[in-house]
Structures are given as structure tokens and as C-alpha cells.
Amino acid sequence: xxxxxxxxxxxxxxxxxxxxxxxxxxxxxxxxxxxxxxxxxxxxxxxxxxxxxxxxxxxxxxxxxxxxxxxxxxxxxxxxxxxxxxxxxxxxxxxxxxxxxxxxxxxxxxxxxxxxxxxxxxxxxxxxxxxxxxxxxxxxxxxxxxxxxxxxxxxxxxxxxxxxxxxxxxxxxxxxxxxxxxxxxxxxxxxxxxxxxxxxxxxxxxxxxxxxxxxxxxxxxxxxxxxxxxxxxxxxxxxxxxxxxxxxxxxxxxxxxxxxxxxxxxxxxxxxxxxxxxxxxxxxxxxxxxxxxxxxxxxxxxxxxxxxxxxxxxxxxxxxxxxxxxxxxxxxxxxxxxxxxxxxxxxxxxxxxxxxxxxxxxxxxxxxxxxxxxxxxxxxxxxxxxxxxxxxxxxxxxxxxxxxxxxxxxxxxxxxxxxxxxxxxxxxxxxxxxxxxxxxxxxxxxxxxxxxxxxxxxxxxxxxxxxxxxxxxxxxxxxxxxxxxxxxxxxxxxxxxxxxxxxxxxxxxxxxxx
Amino acid sequence: xxxxxxxxxxxxxxxxxxxxxxxxxxxxxxxxxxxxxxxxxxxxxxxxxxxxxxxxxxxxxxxxxxxxxxxxxxxxxxxxxxxxxxxxxxxxxxxxxxxxxxxxxxxxxxxxxxxxxxxxxxxxxxxxxxxxxxxxxxxxxxxxxxxxxxxxxxxxxxxxxxxxxxxxxxxxxxxxx
Numbered sequence: 001x002x003x004x005x006x007x008x009x010x011x012x013x014x015x016x017x018x019x020x021x022x023x024x025x026x027x028x029x030x031x032x033x034x035x036x037x038x039x040x041x042x043x044x045x046x047x048x049x050x051x052x053x054x055x056x057x058x059x060x061x062x063x064x065x066x067x068x069x070x071x072x073x074x075x076x077x078x079x080x081x082x083x084x085x086x087x088x089x090x091x092x093x094x095x096x097x098x099x100x101x102x103x104x105x106x107x108x109x110x111x112x113x114x115x116x117x118x119x120x121x122x123x124x125x126x127x128x129x130x131x132x133x134x135x136x137x138x139x140x141x142x143x144x145x146x147x148x149x150x151x152x153x154x155x156x157x158x159x160x161x162x163x164x165x166x167x168x169x170x171x172x173x174x175x176x177x178x179x180x181x182x183x184x185x186x187x188x189x190x191x192x193x194x195x196x197x198x199x200x201x202x203x204x205x206x207x208x209x210x211x212x213x214x215x216x217x218x219x220x221x222x223x224x225x226x227x228x229x230x231x232x233x234x235x236x237x238x239x240x241x242x243x244x245x246x247x248x249x250x251x252x253x254x255x256x257x258x259x260x261x262x263x264x265x266x267x268x269x270x271x272x273x274x275x276x277x278x279x280x281x282x283x284x285x286x287x288x289x290x291x292x293x294x295x296x297x298x299x300x301x302x303x304x305x306x307x308x309x310x311x312x313x314x315x316x317x318x319x320x321x322x323x324x325x326x327x328x329x330x331x332x333x334x335x336x337x338x339x340x341x342x343x344x345x346x347x348x349x350x351x352x353x354x355x356x357x358x359x360x361x362x363x364x365x366x367x368x369x370x371x372x373x374x375x376x377x378x379x380x381x382x383x384x385x386x387x388x389x390x391x392x393x394x395x396x397x398x399x400x401x402x403x404x405x406x407x408x409x410x411x412x413x414x415x416x417x418x419x420x421x422x423x424x425x426x427x428x429x430x431x432x433x434x435x436x437x438x439x440x441x442x443x444x445x446x447x448x449x450x451x452x453x454x455x456x457x458x459x460x461x462x463x464x465x466x467x468x469x470x471x472x473x474x475x476x477x478x479x480x481x482x483x484x485x486x487x488x489x490x491x492x493x494x495x496x497x498x499x500x501x502x503x504x505x506x507x508x509x510x511x512x513x514x
Numbered sequence: 515x516x517x518x519x520x521x522x523x524x525x526x527x528x529x530x531x532x533x534x535x536x537x538x539x540x541x542x543x544x545x546x547x548x549x550x551x552x553x554x555x556x557x558x559x560x561x562x563x564x565x566x567x568x569x570x571x572x573x574x575x576x577x578x579x580x581x582x583x584x585x586x587x588x589x590x591x592x593x594x595x596x597x598x599x600x601x602x603x604x605x606x607x608x609x610x611x612x613x614x615x616x617x618x619x620x621x622x623x624x625x626x627x628x629x630x631x632x633x634x635x636x637x638x639x640x641x642x643x644x645x646x647x648x649x650x651x652x653x654x655x656x657x658x659x660x661x662x663x664x665x666x667x668x669x670x671x672x673x674x675x676x677x678x679x680x681x682x683x684x685x686x687x688x689x690x691x
Contacts, residue, residue, distance in 0.1 A: 219569025
């Protein structure tokens with residue numbers, strides 16, 4: 001993205017992917033977003049910080065991504081009655097991010113949509129948890145909120161409210177369907193139910209312990225988040241990790257991707273009425289988790305990635321076990337994939353269901369695995385590879401079709417590619433240290449971590465405070481961009497296909513609600 | 515169809531064939547025996563995520579895989595609290611989920627059991643209590659058994675469910691281990 005016609009100058013930003021930071025006025029913010037959009041750039045994240053204690057008012061930070069890397073736009077607003085331009089007119093995904101930023105910091109955008117997003121009446125609406133002078137009161141009781149859902153009117157239209165407690169073993173959230181007969185006319189999501197104050201909690205932790213909380217933002221992406229946190233902290237401290245540690249992190253990340261795809265491929269079969277698929281894939285996933293337990297000491301590899309490297313080395317016998325498992329798993333996955341592909345009933349459910357066309361995906365900013373199934377060919381492991389991906393030549397999966405079948409195909413391709421990467425990693429992993437002590441961490445520095453998790457790119461922005469404290473930490477899940485697209489993917493489908501469409505995306509609630 | 519049957523035959527019955535690690539499978543088999551003996555009938559579970567990171571949910575899902583085969587024991591996850599004997603609750607309880615959790619508990623018919631799952635369900639975990647989190651499940655509804663672990667393994671979950679059931683059942687006849 002060329003910012004020089006706007007008269008903007010950029011400073012470099014500590015990060016493992018090419019990144020720069022650019023101070024902008026509100027006019028320049030809009031102009032820069034428009035230029036980015038016209039160049040095919042996407043909005044990654046948007047958040048606010050309270051900087052009044054340093055006499056800098058409030059700071060709005062917007063991260064954009066294009067083929068050159070990341071651009072962090074910083075718009076500082078004085079203390080007082082301030083607001084900033086509505087970016088959702090350019091990037092629709094900004095809508096919920098702006099509303100969430102208001103709920104937590106209390107600075108509004110100029111958008112017409114000022115409904116709360118993360119606030120659900122459990123604290124006073126005029127109190128903002130991420131302000132530095134926020135003090136919670138034990139008197140605040142959980143309340144109930146009247147949310148202004150958009151209703152569809154007309155003959156025979158009715159509503160189905162679902163959640164927050166869902167019928168299966170799923171995270172909580174509310175879905176409001178407007179339907180006629182079996183057909184979905186409109187779906188509106190209401191999230192925020194799992195909001196547990198993660199960003200505020202970060203500010204009470206030392207910098208050297210934040211990775212544990214990062215690893216519990218979304219349990220299914222624990223490696224991705226812990227790695228993103230470690231990247232951000234290591235960028236701030238200008239620390240270099242041993243090569244072996246980077247390879248072990250990638251090993252854990254690919255095993256996380258594999259395990260999640262196997263689990264979801266089973267449930268996608270099950271949601272299509274094919275219980276055989278669930279039995280097969282849940283067995284294969286369990287095999288992967290048991291090997292994780294042996295190799296990493298934890299079935300999900302939680303707390304494996306730590307600042308400075310990884311918490312434990314890979315023993316030769318575990319490397320051999322992983323290597324042997326890869327060949328067996330590949331054979332099994334290919335057998336069941338053939339069965340899925342040839343099963344007429346299952347393909348009837350998968351194909352033409354839950355379409356997101358490439359044009360819609362580009363307009364709404366669909367990202368990650370679901371984006372790749374709708375022609376959005378972005379994958380950090382290929383586009384901005386960090387070690388060891390720069391020497392593994394990751395093959396990018398993708399499709400231009402954008403239905404459930406395409407997302408299933410991309411998951412199969414990515415699971416098989418992860419198996420290839422895992423086998424190559426355990427064969428070629430260099431020796432040496434797996435951890436180095438962290439150097440002293442300078443205060444008031446901002447660093448970014450950016451990792452291609454199984455769902456999509458996970459961003460984590462970390463600011464250091466004095467004496468090894470966390471001043472601000474904003475983790476950002478790709479689900480922020482993809483949840484709104486799910487609302488579009490179900491339009492015109494029948495209600496019973498919603499679980500199938502939903503599972504094909506499998507977005508996180510906890511990672512979004514924070 | 516032939517391919518499906520061939521794969522089923524090739525896979526075999528994993529629940530009884532005990533692959534490595536053997537210790538864990540022996541434990542599962544013993545637990546399953548005890549559960550069957552204690553229940554002698556169906557147990558229905560309604561799972562409630564009251565604000566977890568979804569790590570516990572992954573392991574609760576694993577209970578249904580062929581290795582643990584929880585449905586083979588007559589234990590079934592049901593879609594409504596009105597059909598449930600036991601609530602399996604993960605935490606920490608977010609303030610936003612407190613009312614929904616209380617209503618789910620109220621909708622479950624007596625006699626009912628509650629098993630709190632995970633470090634967060636047991637003690638609030640790393641999230642603790644805050645403006646947005648009420649911490650442990652027992653802060654919101656009565657809890658019979660707590661299963662620690664981050665997340666607890668499927669074996670620990672099975673043990674916890676067994677403990678909750680045996681606490682409220684007449685003492686079972688001894689089982690030969």
C-alpha cells in the first residue's frame with residue numbers, strides 16, 4: 001500500500017511479518033483505509049486504548065493487511081467528547097469491532113449503529129472496563145438487555161430464537177432467525193456471552209506470564225495464540241529464539257490444525273447424517289491427541305509455547321512415533337475422504353449449501369480457511385513465511401466455489417498438507433537449544449504477533465508497561481471478520497442446514513467475546 | 515457401501531481393543547464397568563458452557579469417540595435441560611452467562627446433579643473473578659463434584675461423572691478390579 005500520496009510517513013514496527021506504524025489524523029485514517037481497500041487490502045483488527053495517564057488521550061489502532069504486509073494506523077484523540085470516522089462504510093467487518101471498542105473504552109465511532117456488542121447489561125453502561133480509572137463494584141449484578149434485532153415483516157414470516165445455551169456441546173451465543181416456512185430470510189447473531197474480561201486480565205499479569213492467558217483465549221487455537229503472544233513479546237525485547245524452538249512451535253501448530261480439521265470433518269459428516277464419519281474422524285483425532293500428550297506433555301499442547309522458545313524438547317522416540325503416525329494417518333484420511341466424496345447423500349448436503357461467493361468474501365473480508373474456500377488466497381505460511389515455514393514450501397489450499405463442500409475440501413487438503421509438514425519437520429528439525437532466557441524488556445513498546453492458526457490469522461498486539469508489566473494486550477481472532485459472513489452464508493438455505501453451515505466455518509465464541 | 519463396510523471391519527472395535535497407552539485403557543475399562551454397575555440404566559447429561567475457552571468442550575467431545583464410547587455406557591448428551599439428570603458445566607461463569615446458567619439449572623428436573631469441569635469451573639482458573647467473571651461454577655449454582663484439569667482429560671471427566679452418580683446412589687456392590 002503506497003501511503004506517500006497521502007503525505008504519510010511510516011515507522012517500522014517490531015514484528016515477524018513486514019509491518020509499519022503510521023500516525024494519522026481522522027481524515028487520513030479514512031483516506032488510508034480507502035486506498036487500502038482499492039488496492040485489495042483487508043481490515044485485520046481495530047481497537048482502542050486509554051492513554052490519558054500519559055497525556056495522550058485515547059488511541060484508535062487499525063491494522064490493515066495487503067501484499068506488502070501489515071500497516072498499523074494510529075489515530076490519537078484528545079481526552080474529552082471525541083469520536084472517530086466510521087470505517088464500516090469501507091470495511092463492513094469494522095462495525096462490530098467499533099461497537100466492541102466503545103463498550104470497553106467508551107469512545108464512539110460516527111456509525112449509525114451504536115448498539116452495544118460485548119456489553120450485555122452486566123455492568124453499568126456508562127462504565128468502561130478498559131479505561132485505566134475503571135473500578136468494578138461487587139454490587140453490579142448480571143442484568144438483561146433488550147437488543148434491537150432487525151426484524152423481517154410480511155405474511156408467514158416468523159422468528160426462531162436460539163441460545164445462548166445451545167442444543168449441543170457448543171459455546172454459547174444467540175442466533176435470531178427470521179424465516180418463512182423452512183427458508184432462512186435473515187440471521188442475526190448476538191455474541192458477547194463468553195466475555196470474561198480477558199484484555200483487562202492481561203493488564204494484571206507480568207509480561208513473562210501473559211502467554212498462559214493467551215493460550216486460553218480460544219482453547220482450540222491455544223498454540224496459535226501462545227505463539228502470537230511470544231512473537232509480540234520477542235519483537236518488543238528484540239529476542240531471537242533458537243531455530244529448533246521455531247521448528248517445535250510449527251510442529252505443535254500443524255498438529256493443532258490437523259486435530260481441529262479431523263474433529264470438524266467428523267462433525268461435518270455427522271451433521272450431514274453420516275455418523276460413520278464422526279466415528280472414524282473422532283478416532284483419528286484421539287490418536288493425534290494421545291501422541292501430543294506423549295510428545296508435548298499435553299493433549300492440546302497448552303503452555304508448550306513460551307517466550308524464548310518452547311517449554312520442553314521433543315525426544316527422539318516421540319519424533320519417531322510422530323513420523324510413523326503420519327503415514328498411517330494419511331492412509332486412513334484418504335480412505336475416508338474417498339468415502340465422503342462418493343457418498344451421494346452426504347454430497348447432496350454439502351454441495352450448493354451455504355454459499356459465499358468470492359466477490360462477497362472479498363467485500364466482507366472473509367479470511368483464513370473459510371476465505372481460502374471462497375477464493376481469498378491468503379495464508380501467512382505462504383505469503384509471509386517465518387521460520388521454519390520459509391524452508392517448508394507450504395502448499396496453499398483453496399477453492400473458488402465457496403459452499404460447504406468447498407470448505408470440506410479445503411479442510412481435507414489442509415489436513416493432508418499439515419501431515420506432510422509434520423513429517424518433514426520431524427525429519428529435518430535442527431538440533432540445539434529449545435529455549436533461551438528472555439532479555440530485559442523495554443517499557444512502552446508495541447509489538448505484533450501474527451500467526452496462521454487453523455481457523456485463520458491470529459493477531460496479537462502487545463504493549464509493555466514499566467517493570468515487566470503488560471500495559472495493553474489486544475488479541476484478535478479471524479472470527480471477528482468471519483462471524484458476519486456466516487449471516488450471509490445461510491440466507492436462502494433451510495433451517496436444518498444451519499448446523500452444517502455453521503460447523504463448516506466453526507468460528508470461536510470465546511476468542512471473539514474475550 | 516462396500517467401502518464403508520470394509521473400513522468399519524478394518525477399524526474393528528476400538529473400545530475394547532486396548533492400544534497403547536495401555537494403562538489409560540485399563541483405567542477406562544474399569545471406569546466403564548463401575549459406571550455400568552452403578553447406573554444400570556441411562557444417564558442423561560446436558561452440557562453447559564458458561565464462559566469457557568472451549569478447551570474443556572474439546573475433551574467433552576472426546577468422550578463420544580470410539581475409545582471412550584460414552585454412549586455405549588448408556589450415557590447420552592441431551593439437547594434440553596428438561597431431559598437431563600446431570601449438568602456438566604464448564605467455566606468460569608461469565609457474568610453474561612449467569613442468568614442463562616441459573617435458568618438451565620432451574621429447568622432441570624429434580625433429582626439433579628451438577629459436575630463442574632476444569633480449573634475455571636472449579637476455582638475460576640486464570641480468569642478468576644472480575645467485572646465480567648463470577649469465577650467458579652459453585653458461585654452460581656450448587657455443585658456436586660468438581661473435575662480439575664486444564665482441560666481435564668476424558669478419563670478424568672468419566673471419573674467425575676462416576677463420582678457424582680455414586681455419591682447420590684445407594685452404595686454399589688463391590689466390583690472385581
